[in-house]
Amino acid sequence: MKLARFNETRLGAVVDDGTALVDLSELIADLPHPGWAPAPGDPVVARLPQILEQAPQLIESAPRLPLADVTLNAPVATPSKIIGAPVNYHAHLDEAEADAEIHHGNKIAKIDEIGCFLKASSALFGPGAKMQLPFINRRVDHEGEVAVVIGHPGRRIKAADAMDHVAGFALAFDMTVRGTEDRSLRKSFDTSAGLGPWLTTADEIADAADIPFELTVNGDVRQSSNTRLLIRSVPQLIEMVSAFYTLLPGDIIMTGTPEGVSPVAAGDVVTVSSPLLGAMSVHVID
Numbered sequence: 001m002k003l004a005r006f007n008e009t010r011l012g013a014v015v016d017d018g019t020a021l022v023d024l025s026e027l028i029a030d031l032p033h034p035g036w037a038p039a040p041g042d043p044v045v046a047r048l049p050q051i052l053e054q055a056p057q058l059i060e061s062a063p064r065l066p067l068a069d070v071t072l073n074a075p076v077a078t079p080s081k082i083i084g085a086p087v088n089y090h091a092h093l094d095e096a097e098a099d100a101e102i103h104h105g106n107k108i109a110k111i112d113e114i115g116c117f118l119k120a121s122s123a124l125f126g127p128g129a130k131m132q133l134p135f136i137n138r139r140v141d142h143e144g145e146v147a148v149v150i151g152h153p154g155r156r157i158k159a160a161d162a163m164d165h166v167a168g169f170a171l172a173f174d175m176t177v178r179g180t181e182d183r184s185l186r187k188s189f190d191t192s193a194g195l196g197p198w199l200t201t202a203d204e205i206a207d208a209a210d211i212p213f214e215l216t217v218n219g220d221v222r223q224s225s226n227t228r229l230l231i232r233s234v235p236q237l238i239e240m241v242s243a244f245y246t247l248l249p250g251d252i253i254m255t256g257t258p259e260g261v262s263p264v265a266a267g268d269v270v271t272v273s274s275p276l277l278g279a280m281s282v283h284v285i286d
């Protein structure tokens, strides 16, 4: 199933080859609205098994909304963590080591040495938002990626069991200011974490290690790869990060960017797409 969040608070199933939505919001209408100290994690993703069971009946009977008539938002509303995987494709490692504008004198450490990093959840944006450059005079690069969304919570998850904890997949932008600062600054500015266009649930993805995807800027292909080329696979990433922290429903793991990163400028339209996950375009503004 392809589950979208739209018009901020509504849940829909994407149908008819991505042209229409069925409103499923009644399946989450009874979620509590805690005023203070809500439980961490995303309550809609936590309820996914129930939604997948109940949605087919609604999809049969409910009216279709044209997708063009709604605003899509990031399919996870309240992740407790957005986790990034640095330099997780060999060909991106090679280009980062070769280009001083990318490495800025930093040693490009391999993912096996430095593990993962966190992006602020306030950086999250969806297909309906614009990507705003934080500086006018610094290089900001696109990083197109495949993201994994955690469904079933867990810690100390073994790679062999990791896929049981996956709710689904989406496309991601890990937008990055190049420079010498820590990644948690450079990759956490507002609108640096794009997720969309919807959540494709894990049952629709036969192999997490065979998801093709590409990124274009104004229609020119800049990045084109496949998750089969990841240095650390999806199960290995889940094992690594869950050794440090409990993964909660809605947690997002951006699995890393392939080669082809390049700067974006105000006015650009950046699109990340996959035949399995849909397409998400954002307008860059300053």
Ligand code: MN
Pocket: 084, 085, 086, 143, 145, 174, 254, 256, 257
């Ligand atoms: Mn990245």
